[in-house]
Amino acid sequence: MFYAVSAVVLGFLLDLALGDPHWLPHPVRLIGWLIARLEQLIRPVLPKTPRGELLGGILLTLIVVGLSGGVSWCMLHFAAVYLGKLPAYLLEVVMCYQLIAVRSLKAESMRVYRELQKGDLASARIAVSMIVGRDTEKLSPAGVAKAAVETVAENTSDGVAAPLFYLLIGGAPLGFCYKAINTLDSMIGYRNEQYLSFGKFAAKLDDAVNFIPARLCALLMIAAAFFTGLDGPGAFRIWKCDRKNHKSPNSAQTEAACAGALGVQLAGNAFYGGVLFEKPTIGDARRMVIPNDIRLANRLMVVTSLLSLAAFSLMKLLIIFLLH
Template structure:
């Protein structure tokens, strides 16, 4: 049985570590290991299953089962072994595992790299910086396009990198959090609707959509609430955030991605999304938000402020939920 107060302490300490450390380059992140494992399995599955539509669909299911199963066994096994050695060691490792599931500080750090290059009017450097955090082609982006891409990834990943991991950690601790992270990593690697991954990546993409369904919507409503809070120079507009969310939350191929993106667009009173280039092909996409004012580079730090507000409120909700569950 889960000790809810201990789990809350683990999650809070992990969250605070992320706030302080972020994702330093010297620290090997387990996601890289999961990514290597996914690539290894992909090669084997393609070799064994072949390239037929049904074969690749079946191979995609096998990929999901192996990656999630291995992640559960490895993370659970590590915590079990640590617990056999010392409860204190298990607690410490649990904190580290939770810390590495959060992406608040890294989202801010990486997007602010884009901001700093834009402030210097160095468009090539800004394009390179934003290419590190988005999946689209960036060589055609102008200053506004780079800014929009940075704001969009902060908005979208407030759900994927904060709300969803926190949601699953709250329910089932670090192990369930890492199972979610493994699915999300698979989706980012093979969940594309192109010739290479249309069938092989379908199971991972559908499972990622399912796992993000509740967290994305919860995060969106929390972000709306955060937009209503007082802000310097009235940076955020809560009522418009709610209006655009209700209108544009499905203006994306994914059922979840536009949930928080629409809130951010409405809160900042700008228009996001629209057509984008992926792997050399122009993809037609709907706009999100109204073009009430021009997008400006200061929207990047504003999006980060919204990210931090939302993250702290979500952490507060986690504390309430764990406390209530502990009393039941």
Template sequence: MSMNFLPEDAVTVLAAVALDLVLGDPRRLPHPVVAIGKMISSLEGGLRRVFGNLRAAGVVLLLVTVGVSYGAAALLLYGAALISPAAAFVAGVYLAWVSLAARSLHVESAKVAQALKRGDLPGARLALSYIVGRETAGLDEPEIVRGAVETVAENTGDGVIAPLFYLMLGGPPLAIAYKAVNTLDSMVGYKNERYLEFGWASARFDDLANYIPARLTGLLMVLAAPFCALSGSGAWRIMRRDGRNHSSPNSGYPEAAAAGALGVRLGGANRYFGRVVEKPTIGDPAVPLTLAAYSGVVRLMYGSELLLVLLCLVAMAFR
């Protein structure tokens, strides 16, 4: 796969996006992200034993995981190309497809909304607990909606726009390498006693990998908002004002753009492991947090993704 965005690359991207939008994550097929997760789990114990310095062990874990992931994807494409161009195309589309998560994000978050529509608060809390890290017991409907909106907004960046960005930049191998970085952060990037040192490199590299995509996501949300019956000016104003109101150097930008587009306030108090953590607020409470806000952020996610695809196709046409 060429490092340049050529016509055959455009077809691969379009096919992958279409498959993700229609079918979602192919969980019944061999999945590179599952294999990456198993590799991380198998390496962790050995690296901890071999290296006395946990940061050094974490650096090795990062390098090996990302290197093997990129190399395996590139090798698969090379081997498929030896068989036939059609095999190479199918392999490239599959790797690109599994790197995207828009449909899965929608499906999993929609379970929260569906429970709320039924008036099933316990069911909504349970569904939310599967997609957020905070405690959900006792949350009322606005707080449940806030959790769902924040999750969709944040994951639009690292689950949709970022892999698409790297797919367009360097083809399927770079998209899979990004998924390896993202998986490392989700597995070892915690700031607790076990992973504070061992996961340091993975967490920092994930921040670096998402630096441009997070800000790109915010801008795409600003541009897509008017086409989604939302406020583009509000998205721009709140992103500029509150984009840094987050513990993550990146997550605040898509969350702030979404909050401004929706006219809602995100952030605030969350409970983790029995302890209440007060987070900076993002946005202004112009309208209440209802299911309308959830529907709006889902539209914003799809609108941002499709806008990025369109912009890249237009740029390619001019080239």
């Protein structure tokens, strides 16, 4: 239906205007609380074996994803039946807004940029630690800038394009299912002793649901490189060569396009919890990453987001037209 597309568009515009105010309760925080609470309840019940932990992780994932999609569907259904179509529509607009992260991604990464511009490396390290999982205490200015650029590049897909993709397929309920899967992966999808078995299903499910959106987003990011005056041919070349240079089947897609557009090298070795993880690099080391690359990465992210909204909306409208 056409109103479903307009709800997503209005939600996108609300995100651009308002971002994610810290005073406003956010459903993703509730999903995170639910994951943590259910983990505490499920782990003691099942055997402390790889199979038992795998089953526990599957159960946790199915409950969280089911509740996330089911509760949002029930809220919309209740609003439509008891309050009317307009309140239900406005509720879905707000739900869509809460699942898109253009402004907050830009705001958090630009905080890192401003601290680096001031020459305050300690504050820049703290700012970037809020948006990355790696150790940041010993990062150089170039390392801090690189971490911020990588986060912007990866989350262009996870935080914007993929939510838009699923919102336009199945509205807010499917969007919340996607966000639940993404949050599960960020909380339990680690390849360490604690979560290797318990988080395996969530991590694989996240890989599956991001497979198509990540690749569409990378192609749209390449197009955005041309629109923003960055290196479009370079974005395509590095994407073609380095899009598989990551353990995740999806993460390097947009990182490769971004690295090529900026003409820098991303990824590579990093410390997590004091342990060095050796990872392949993405892109050519033509120059060092500098603070201004964070600003350019955000410009690329915003234009990619707009192209994603336009492309996915047109796809949805075309499907509606063909089905009717």
